Amino acid sequence: MQHEQKSFYHDSGSxxxxxxxxxxxxxxMGGSLALNIAEKGFLVSIWDQNPDKAMSxxxxxxxxxxxxxPVQTLSNFILSLRSPRTVLLMVPAGEPVDAVLRLLQPHLDVGDIVIDAGNSNFHDTNCRAETLDAIGLRYMGVGVSxxxxxxxxxxxxxxGGDLDAWEHVKPIFEAIAARYGALPCAAHVGNDGxxxxxxxxxxxxxxxxxxxxxxxSGLLTRGLKLGYRASGAVFEDWNNGPLQSYLIEITSKIFKETDPETGKPLLDVILDCAEQKGTGRWTAIEALNLGVPAGVxxxxVDFRFLSARPAERKDGQFVFSGSGAQLCAEDLSIADIEAALIAGKIISYTQxxxxxxxxxxxxxxxxxLASVARIWRNGCIIRSAMLDEMxxxxxxxxxxxxxxxxYFAQQLxxxxPNLRKVARAGIQAGQPIPALMAALAYFxxxxxxxxxxNVIQAQRDYFGAHGFMRTDQPGTGFRGPWAHEKTRVLATA
Ligand SMILES: NC(=O)C1=CN([C@@H]2O[C@H](COP(=O)(O)OP(=O)(O)OC[C@H]3O[C@@H](n4cnc5c(N)ncnc54)[C@H](OP(=O)(O)O)[C@@H]3O)[C@@H](O)[C@H]2O)C=CC1
Ligand SMILES: O=C(CO)[C@H](O)[C@H](O)COP(=O)(O)O
Structure with a gap:
């Protein structure tokens, strides 16, 4: 093994x-990006804390x-790069990024470029950019999908990040990115995070x-009682229409898949607990922080939380007896569900x-925003025909x-009407459709x-003296008649 590693590493000539x-x-991600970049003719040094990874x-x-x-030591890794050095990190978000930055810092010079291409929280990226900028390093936070x-x-x-640094690394990113026609799905969207x-x-x-x-899919299989294969065919059909997208395409394939171990439909052997690494939750948190409605x-995100509590759901089915109601085909058609999905999608992207x-x-x-929609037209998980229209x-x-x-007002x-029909059918049958319902409520x-x-404002003023604005006069801080009432109560007490 020792001998094997010696011949494998390129440190001596680095x-x-x-x-x-x-x-x-x-x-x-890092391994695949390295191969993609090397394939485009760039010279790539690779290093991982686990030597087996570089070797594989x-x-x-x-x-x-x-x-x-592949380089064995971090110092030789840095020495192997031309100046200004460009180092791309593809490690898990959070502490691993800071750990690697701490290791790297002593080896870097003013003007060198560090790119965090993982799914870091943009607030962390803002802080890291500020810290590294102070010592002359150029930091970029780059989302890769x-x-x-x-x-x-x-x-x-x-x-995202330093614009000069982007100009320096742009040829690499544009070369490796997906294409929409001739255009690379890569762009600088703004500074810092x-x-x-x-x-x-x-x-x-x-x-x-x-x-x-x-x-x-729940409406198709549990509501309209379509089998997995038939549902897969519906998704395949939808993929030829306005919903054409990577996620619809893979769903059509997933529905037709069989578990090689048991011979059962694959979906029947996959546990119904959705995991998450956190970026969707961060999005919902940011929406709450900024007061932006993003209910879909x-x-x-909420559904994933509840899905991940199977014992609670099992108990709920026992206590409340699970919904026995069914959608009936006369209530609802496959075309209604397709149209509801289109409406839900437009509203979630709006948010x-x-x-x-x-x-x-x-x-x-x-x-x-148009540039962001253009980047998303290909290469990423949410790529779809609708993104070009967006x-x-x-x-x-x-x-x-x-x-x-x-265009989208017309589409909506x-x-x-179909979304409303689907929501009504789902509610009547006790079929959970929280995202579709959130879309309709938002609309x-x-x-x-x-x-x-107005009722909420009156309540706030009644119990908390928060005041309200009036429809017939400008200004803020108007009070309801209960303000005098309260003064009287306090006076008599
Ligand atoms: N997987 C995906 O589909 C996508 C992932 N991403 C993001 O890309 C980043 C990397 O993801 P992914 O490639 O899937 O993750 P992996 O777990 O497959 O790889 C992460 C690599 O980082 C190394 N690493 C972990 N902790 C440290 C540390 N403290 N110091 C140095 N190296 C460390 C790991 O080494 P070791 O094996 O020794 O732990 C491993 O080689 C994440 O931020 C992820 O969210 C972005 C888009 C898509
Ligand atoms: O970034 C990605 C795709 O672009 C990841 O695949 C995505 O983050 C998966 O997220 P989660 O584990 O939270 O479902």
């Missing part, structure tokens, strides 16, 4: 090798080995897309884009909410010029 980029963290990436590199240089296959063959890339914000919202939308599809994304806009305003970033709508009406653009007016509230918040 000085002044002039490699273009170094990658730290050679797991699922190198072993799988085939003809790309000439561009791939597409999973393992995307990282290898062409991900979508949402870059802007790339990681956009990636987090991408993932929040991903949760919502997945949830909406899962709800539609939050419903998707996601609004969140990006308001987070950008809050952080002083000038994020071009890019056009956002470019055509900057500053306008997506669903109010002429056509599909909301109905967003088009009600006078809603019921």
């Amino acid at each position: 000085r002044d090798r002039g490699n273009d980029i170094g990658i730290i963290g050679l797991g699922t 990436v190198y072993a799988s590199a085939g003809a790309m080995r000439k561009s791939l240089h 597409g999973g393992e296959a995307g990282a290898r063959r062409g991900p979508a890339i949402m870059a 802007a790339g990681h914000l956009v990636k987090a919202v991408h993932n929040g939308i991903e949760y919502a897309d997945m949830q909406l599809i899962a709800e539609a 994304i939050s419903a998707a 996601g884009f609004q969140l990006i806009q308001e987070a950008a305003d809050d952080n002083g970033w000038d994020i071009d 890019a056009s709508a956002l470019a055509g009406a900057p500053g306008k909410s997506l669903m109010r653009s002429a 007016s056509q599909t909301i 109905d509230t967003a088009r009600t010029s006078r809603c019921t918040a």
Whole structure:
């Protein structure tokens, strides 16, 4: 093994090798990115805390080995890079990123570029950018989407951070990114943590897309009593229409899959507890922090929480006896469910884009929403035909909410009746469809010029003397008649 490692590592010749980029963290994403970059003709140094990882990436590199240089020590890794050095981290978010930054810092010089390409929380990226900027390092937080296959063959890339640094690394990122026509799905979206914000919202939308599809699948299988194969065929059919997307495509395949161990449909042997690494939750938290309505994304996050409590759900079924009601085919058609899904999708993206806009305003970033939609058209998990239409709508009406653009307003007016019908059927049958219902509630509230918040304001003023605004006079802090009542009570007491 010792001998094997000696011949495998390139440390001896690493000085002044002039490699273009170094990658730290050679797991699922880092290994695939390294191969993708090497394949495009760039010279890549690779290092991982676990030497086996570097060895296995190198072993799988085939003809790309000439561009791939596994290095044994971190100091030789840095020495192998041309100046200014570009180091890309692909390690788990949180403490591992800080740990690697601590290891790297003593080896780097002013002007060197450090890229965190994992799913870091954008607030962390803001802090790290500030700290590293103070010592002359150029820091970038770059969101990469597409999973393992995307990282290898062409991900979508949402870059944030130092603009000069982006200009320096742009040729690499544009070369490895997915393409939409001839255009690379990679762009600089803003400073500091802007790339990681956009990636987090991408993932929040991903949760919502997945949830909406899962709800539609429940309506097909449990409601309309379609079998898995027939449901898979429905998704396949939808993938040829307005819902064309990677997630619909893989769902059609998932529904047709058989478990090799038992011969049962695969979905029957997969536990119904959805896990999460946290980016969808961060998106919902950010929406709450900024006061942006993002109910469809939050419903998707909430559903994952409740799904992950199987004992509670089992007990609930015992205590409340699970829903026995069924949707009946005359109530609902497959076309209704498809249209409801289209409406839910438009509304969840409306919320996601609004969140990006308001987070950008809050952080002083000038994020071009149309450019974000363009990046998402290919390579990423949420890629879909509708994103091209969204890019056009956002470019055509900057500053306008997506669903109010002429195109999507028209789409919604056509599909909301179906969403309403699906929601009614789901409610009557006791079929949980929280994301679809959240979408409908948002739509109905967003088009009600006078809603019921006057009651809430009156209640706040009654119990807390918070005051309210009036419809007939300007100004704030008006009080209800109960203010005098309270004074009287206090006076007599
Ligand atoms: N998997 C996916 O589909 C996607 C993941 N991401 C993001 O990319 C990042 C990497 O994910 P992924 O490749 O899946 O993760 P993996 O777990 O497959 O790989 C992570 C790598 O980082 C190394 N590592 C872990 N902790 C440390 C540390 N403290 N110091 C140095 N190295 C460390 C691991 O080494 P060791 O094996 O020794 O622990 C491993 O080689 C994450 O932020 C993830 O959220 C983004 C898009 C898609
Ligand atoms: O970033 C990704 C895709 O773009 C990851 O695959 C995604 O984060 C998975 O998230 P979770 O584990 O929370 O479901």
